[in-house]
Amino acid sequence: MTTIETHADAAGESVVASFFAGLASWATTADHKKIGRIYLGFGLLGLLGATVISALLGLERAAESAALQRDTLVQLFQAQRVSLVFAGVIPLALGLAIAVVPLQLGARQIAFPRLALTGCYAWLGGLVLTFTALGRNGGVGGGTPDAVDLFLAGHGLMILGLLASAGSVAVTVLTTRAPGMTMWRVPLFSWSALVSAIGAVVALPVAFGAIIYVFIDHRLGTQLNFGGAEGIGPWIGWIFSVPMVIVFAIPAVGVAAELMPVTFKARQPLRGVLFTGIAFVGFAAFAAVTTQSFVTSPDNIATMVSLDSDQTFGAFLGDLLPFLTLVGVPVLGLLMVMGLGGLTAKSGMAHGRPQITAAFLFSFLGMGMVFVGVVGTFLMGIADLEIAGTAMEEGAVLYVVYGAAMGVMGGIAFWAPKLWGRTLPEKLVLPLVLLALGGTVLASLPLYIAGFLGQAGGIPASDPDLETVLSLDYAGSASLWNVLSMIGSILMLVAVLAFVGLMMKTFVGAGARAADNPFGGHTIEWSRPSPAPASNFEHVPTVASATPVFDMTHEGSRS
Amino acid sequence: MALPAAAPPAPRRQLLVGTALACVAGTMLIGGMLAVFALLRERFLDANPEGRFPVDYIITEVASNVMLMTLWSLCVFAQWAVYSGKRDDRAHTALALGIVGLLAIAFINGQAFVWYTMGVPIAADYYGPLFYAVTGTMTALVAAGLVYTVVASFRALGGRLGEVEVLSAHALYWYFIAAAYSAVWFLVYVTK
Numbered sequence: 001m002t003t004i005e006t007h008a009d010a011a012g013e014s015v016v017a018s019f020f021a022g023l024a025s026w027a028t029t030a031d032h033k034k035i036g037r038i039y040l041g042f043g044l045l046g047l048l049g050a051t052v053i054s055a056l057l058g059l060e061r062a063a064e065s066a067a068l069q070r071d072t073l074v075q076l077f078q079a080q081r082v083s084l085v086f087a088g089v090i091p092l093a094l095g096l097a098i099a100v101v102p103l104q105l106g107a108r109q110i111a112f113p114r115l116a117l118t119g120c121y122a123w124l125g126g127l128v129l130t131f132t133a134l135g136r137n138g139g140v141g142g143g144t145p146d147a148v149d150l151f152l153a154g155h156g157l158m159i160l161g162l163l164a165s166a167g168s169v170a171v172t173v174l175t176t177r178a179p180g181m182t183m184w185r186v187p188l189f190s191w192s193a194l195v196s197a198i199g200a201v202v203a204l205p206v207a208f209g210a211i212i213y214v215f216i217d218h219r220l221g222t223q224l225n226f227g228g229a230e231g232i233g234p235w236i237g238w239i240f241s242v243p244m245v246i247v248f249a250i251p252a253v254g255v256a257a258e259l260m261p262v263t264f265k266a267r268q269p270l271r272g273v274l275f276t277g278i279a280f281v282g283f284a285a286f287a288a289v290t291t292q293s294f295v296t297s298p299d300n301i302a303t304m305v306s307l308d309s310d311q312t313f314g315a316f317l318g319d320l321l322p323f324l325t326l327v328g329v330p331v332l333g334l335l336m337v338m339g340l341g342g343l344t345a346k347s348g349m350a351h352g353r354p355q356i357t358a359a360f361l362f363s364f365l366g367m368g369m370v371f372v373g374v375v376g377t378f379l380m381g382i383a384d385l386e387i388a389g390t391a392m393e394e395g396a397v398l399y400v401v402y403g404a405a406m407g408v409m410g411g412i413a414f415w416a417p418k419l420w421g422r423t424l425p426e427k428l429v430l431p432l433v434l435l436a437l438g439g440t441v442l443a444s445l446p447l448y449i450a451g452f453l454g455q456a457g458g459i460p461a462s463d464p465d466l467e468t469v470l471s472l473d474y475a476g477s478a479s480l481w482n483v484l485s486m487i488g489s490i491l492m493l494v495a496v497l498a499f500v501g502l503m504m505k506t507f508v509g510a511g512a513r514a515a516d517n518p519f520g521g522h523t524i525e526w527s528r529p530s531p532a533p534a535s536n537f538e539h540v541p542t543v544a545s546a547t548p549v550f551d552m553t554h555e556g557s558r559s
Numbered sequence: 560m561a562l563p564a565a566a567p568p569a570p571r572r573q574l575l576v577g578t579a580l581a582c583v584a585g586t587m588l589i590g591g592m593l594a595v596f597a598l599l600r601e602r603f604l605d606a607n608p609e610g611r612f613p614v615d616y617i618i619t620e621v622a623s624n625v626m627l628m629t630l631w632s633l634c635v636f637a638q639w640a641v642y643s644g645k646r647d648d649r650a651h652t653a654l655a656l657g658i659v660g661l662l663a664i665a666f667i668n669g670q671a672f673v674w675y676t677m678g679v680p681i682a683a684d685y686y687g688p689l690f691y692a693v694t695g696t697m698t699a700l701v702a703a704g705l706v707y708t709v710v711a712s713f714r715a716l717g718g719r720l721g722e723v724e725v726l727s728a729h730a731l732y733w734y735f736i737a738a739a740y741s742a743v744w745f746l747v748y749v750t751k
Contacts, residue, residue: 111573167580175571198580205584206591213595213692220681221688225599289591 032110036099046087051493058486081240097193103525106178116168122161129154141461170197180543192254199247199285244288252407256367264348280333287326358429362410369403392451402440417514421531422506436495442488446481522550578728582735623748633662637730
């Protein structure tokens with residue numbers, strides 16, 4: 001499809017006219033790099049909001065007396081989940097994929113660019129409606145019926161938008177690869193974006209169907225079937241939780257997998273196994289969908305297993321197999337990705353010193369955080385541990401979301417030269433890696449401990465639910481874990497804020513122009529100038545390997 | 560640094576793949592909704608062992624059966640449009656697409672008839688919200704197909720008849736709709 005870009009230069013000398021022309025250029029763009037950056041910009045803002053709300057909730061739980069009004073607390077708990085997932089991790093991961101994947105594939109444009117942009121606006125509109133609804137006592141257990149309906153409609157709109165954008169990414173990987181680029185040669189990040197997009201296409205429509213039911217039942221029906229406003233949590237709450245969130249974190253894993261061979265200046269061995277590992281993480285989408293059955297059939301939860309010795313072997317096996325398939329396979333997938341990363345590191349170290357960058361550290365440590373979240377999800381599935389429904393669930397969500405955000409920040413630092421022609425200053429980004437790592441661990445690990453100690457978790461839908469979530473044993477150590485979690489979210493807030501500041505500084509033109517391939521990247525986007533031109537490639541290149549640029553610079557070198 | 564240039568890549572069925580993904584999403588949507596429908600019906604029948612679901616409504620089976628046949632016959636015409644398009648046969652392509660559009664409208668009309676005849680109040684009992692959610696979503700998908708037919712007609716007949724990708728993708732969507740409605744028909748109208 002032919003698309004036309006409006007450029008700010010067309011407005012001539014006038015500053016005002018130039019500003020509005022620039023704004024129009026961004027608002028109506030068909031350039032995937034701009035669409036991706038719109039997602040990334042709002043995603044970073046959403047993440048900032050999520051860290052603020054998480055810190056406020058930590059403060060509330062740590063305080064012996066209520067620090068916030070109880071009426072607002074039910075909405076605040078939901079605002080945290082909405083901002084972590086729908087305003088944070090999803091737009092960040094999707095934005096990076098939209099901005100980078102076509103470049104990696106040797107494509108001039110993303111598939112269906114206007115659909116991707118429309119999806120972005122639908123998501124943004126839905127997000128605004130959702131927060132408006134929460135501000136008017138809507139949401140799960142909300143007391144204003146119209147606002148509850150608005151909350152559901154907002155979610156429906158967000159899901160439609162995200163499906164449109166994720167669909168564009170998936171079709172791009174499947175159909176617009178450069179000549180010679182078989183699926184086998186697709187860059188690792190693009191593969192992870194495809195897996196994540198397909199996971200979204202599989203799981204989000206199920207949530208959309210539940211939203212239709214709950215909306216009709218709540219607005220027009222008897223509220224007998226779905227429990228009215230309080231039923232929203234059980235029916236669609238799974239989209240704010242693990243394992244669903246893991247699906248959106250897959251591109252962050254892809255960034256780490258992409259940067260491992262670049263950092264260690266070696267080819268990635270066993271690419272097929274690595275592809276399989278990333279695809280295994282996508283099994284989380286199926287696990288997420290099955291958790292909806294919890295509502296109607298609590299005895300038949302496919303993501304849980306009991307080790308009780310009194311049960312028959314057949315019953316144990318019947319629980320174990322779906323549990324291992326749905327919850328165990330993503331753990332295995334991440335282990336495979338990390339194991340093969342280690343293999344690449346070993347291979348590279350034998351031939352010289354690696355080029356450790358802030359981008360690599362961000363993404364590698366981010367993947368580690370996601371892994372801890374996935375392991376937490378696995379442990380929650382073991383019924384005998386009695387940690388399902390505790391604060392550990394929130395800890396796992398924070399591990400996955402903050403870990404994925406670290407991975408995406410690594411991706412932004414890595415691909416910034418191609419997106420806006422500047423590199424982020426390494427010396428300033430490196431401390432942020434440590435800050436974000438400390439923030440993620442402090443925000444999440446204490447909640448794991450609190451979960452093991454029995455602190456209740458979940459999304460409260462009513463005053464009794466809220467009482468349960470906030471009731472802590474202050475004679476014990478419960479307060480300490482919540483204080484630590486609050487501090488963690490504040491550290492994450494500072495890290496993200498500083499990262500956004502650095503990004504904006506280079507985005508407006510500060511710093512030296514980046515070289516074409518400043519990090520020694522292996523894939524074809526690094527054959528283009530920095531920043532990449534609007535149409536990416538004047539001549540679509542022919543690709544003869546998975547690492548064409550690495551081959552050109554290391555011809556005849558080790559494999 | 561520059562890599563060797565190649566000829567521009569041939570189109571790789573973007574629209575077809577995109578439509579296939581939309582069909583996957585639609586399958587998950589309808590599948591998920593039917594699963595919930597079946598589970599809630601089971602719950603209702605467990606609580607009312609002598610009961611029937613729906614309670615007091617007579618399902619207009621003739622109309623629902625005709626709607627099913629309408630959709631499957633619609634697929635034949637959608638495929639006929641592909642066949643004619645491949646042969647640059649503008650008249651038959653237009654005729655086939657026109658019939659597809661008419662049949663889609665007939666389906667929507669049939670659904671409206673079923674709603675009117677059954678007279679299920681949406682706010683009165685347990686069954687109403689479930690029934691209208693499933694059948695309403697299905698009707699919305701058919702309406703989306705009707706829009707797709709109009710777009711495909713403009714694109715195929717507006718000078719690009721030789722490119723049958725849009726017609727093939729259009730036909731694929733209607734196959735999905737026919738399969739999805741078959742499941743809805745069986746669960747909502749046949750089994751009680």
